[in-house]
Amino acid sequence: MNTQAIGILFLKDLYLSRRPLFAYFAAGILSSAVSVIPQPTVAFVGFILILTVAIGSGMHLLGELLLSEGSDQTRTFILSLPVSLLDYSLAKIAVVLTTFLIPWFTMLACSIVLTAVLPWSKAGAIPVLVVVFFELLASYALQLVTAVISDSVGWTIAVMVAGNVFLNLFLMALFQNPEVSESMKAAVPTLSPLLFKIICVEVAIIVVALGLAVAMQVRKRDLV
Numbered sequence: 479m480n481t482q483a484i485g486i487l488f489l490k491d492l493y494l495s496r497r498p499l500f501a502y503f504a505a506g507i508l509s510s511a512v513s514v515i516p517q518p519t520v521a522f523v524g525f526i527l528i529l530t531v532a533i534g535s536g537m538h539l540l541g542e543l544l545l546s547e548g549s550d551q552t553r554t555f556i557l558s559l560p561v562s563l564l565d566y567s568l569a570k571i572a573v574v575l576t577t578f579l580i581p582w583f584t585m586l587a588c589s590i591v592l593t594a595v596l597p598w599s600k601a602g603a604i605p606v607l608v609v610v611f612f613e614l615l616a617s618y619a620l621q622l623v624t625a626v627i628s629d630s631v632g633w634t635i636a637v638m639v640a641g642n643v644f645l646n647l648f649l650m651a652l653f654q655n656p657e658v659s660e661s662m663k664a665a666v667p668t669l670s671p672l673l674f675k676i677i678c679v680e681v682a683i684i685v686v687a688l689g690l691a692v693a694m695q696v697r698k699r700d701l702v
Contacts, residue, residue, distance in 0.1 A: 487569035491543050495577055502535040502581040510588035516598040528585050529614070536618040537638055539577045544570055545631050571626070571691055578618055586611045602664030605673050606652070612680040613648060617641035619687035626691045
């Protein structure tokens, strides 16, 4: 494994995606700020914008940095250089994950901080925010492993659509749960047993999906 080659490929893709990445970063901060405005309709719009930024940035950067290289022959050119298949695979997965985590973590951090410090916000909502953000990350991890295994835009979009449908059902069930509803009204954040179990499942999905993505990518004999 050539760590220098991996670093060069990683920084190359990170540089090429700087403009959309900055746009998603800024949109994430704005969405988080809108979501804590003390007006229910506006706050709900902000929450929807957070979900939109997370889903949109993930699909956009995944398609641009990973899926498109097979069709525009960029992959062929890169592999003609003194770069191994392992170097290419690790660099790709690392940069695709990193570019999603930048706006994802920005929105998560802003939402938690604003919810904790603003006098009209309920700090009890913080654990629920963590659950929702980890669900978004788990959904993206499944899209990533689908893109790696299938190398297909169609299959990746299908998984994204399925993930979005599940997200809506998940949020509806989550917010209607009495235990969750009560915890969100509390002045102090409390991680209930239900929320803890959900987070454990989400983390397990993320770890398994990313591990499978790396394993499948490095085992491929031909990416061209």
